Each structure stands twice: as C-alpha cells, then as structure tokens.
Amino acid sequence: MHDNQPRTITPDDLPEVITCYLTAHRAHETATAVATFTEDATVIDDGNTYQGTAAIERWLDRSATKFTYSIHLTGTQQTDTAHYIATHHLEGNFPGGTIDRRYQFMLRDDLIEHLAIEP
Template sequence: MHDNQPRTSTQDTLPELITRYLNAHRAHDTATAITAFTREATVIDDGNTYRGTEAIREWLDRSSTEFTYTIRLTGAQQTDANHYIATHHLEGNFPGGTIDLRYQFTLRDGLIERLVIEP
C-alpha cells in the first residue's frame, strides 16, 4: 500500500544538519547555528525576511536575547527529499506566553537554504 502523505518522524529522523542547527539555536550558539545555512540563505520569522548569513547572524543574536523561553520539539516530518517541518512548543516572556511554531526547512547541497518560522 502506497500513500503520498508526509512522513511523520521524530527528531531522530531529522537530518543531522537540522538537529545541529536546532540544538545550537536552543543553546544560543550563533557561531555553530550559522554554519548550517548557505551563504545566500533566507530566513522568514515573524513576518520579517533575513537574506544572507550576516542578516541571519544578526537575527540569531537578537532572537536569543530578546525573550527568555523554553522550546520543545513536538513533531517532525519530511515532506519530500529537501523539505522538513519541525514543530515546536515555546513558553516564555514573549507576548502571549505560549505558541506553537512550525520551522519549515528547505535544504540544498547539505545546508539550509530557506527557513520559514510561523504558527
């Protein structure tokens, strides 16, 4: 029986690159997190677009200090060979206090080319 549904997985089945990025981001390790992106990568977060590693580095630095929060992976799926979604539950001192966010990764040549973060 074949189905074309996205494959749901756990963090264990996310590519090592995405796991490394998520762990570095969680640990506020910008130096390691930035190595996961292509030089021309794009990040879209909270309606803002960051293009290129310098803009992404500034976003990582700012996002790690702007609010205090916990982040927990609640689901992961691979939608095709180069696309993954990691769903996280965040709790902290940001407006609203809790949110579930989908981190949508597009990979190219073993690196993150695009990351969209949205509810």
C-alpha cells in the same frame, strides 16, 4: 514548491544539519547555528525576511537576547529529501507566553537554504 504530503518521522530521522541548527539555536550558539545555512540562505520569521548569513546571524543574536523562553520539539515531518518540518512549543516572557511554531526547512547541498517559522 512541492505537492507531496508531509509524513511523520522521528526526530532521529531529521537530517544532521537540522538537528545541529536546532541544538545550537536552543543553546544560543549563534556561530554554530549560522554555519548550518548556505551563504545565500533566507529566513522568514514574524513576517520579516533575513537574507544571507550576516542577516541571519543578527536575527539569531536578537532572538537570543530579546526574550527568555524554553523550546520543546513536539513533532517532525518530511515532505521529500529537501523539505522538513519541525514543530516546536515555546514558553517564555514574550507576548502571550506560549506559542506553537512550525519550522519549515528547505535544504541544499546538506545545508539549510530556506527556513520559514510560522504558526
């Protein structure tokens, strides 16, 4: 995909569309979060792939109701103008209780084209 090394940036340096998605996701505002994705976007989370905004909306609704958790942004990186990483620490009533996740974003036309959520 790219061979540039990610460099640390401040959260304020994240593109507005990523900040909007993260804020909406934390607030469980599904419609606002879905609006940040391209129509043909892909999300990969917990080994599952969600293709298109309808599938992403169902994924967001399910993740908002399945567990109660807090999410804290702990780091941000940029690889190039289209690739960003936002690292989060989650605590909640899911198995294990705490986890760190890397949200890897790929942008196209100022929208999220691909999001991979991994350890």
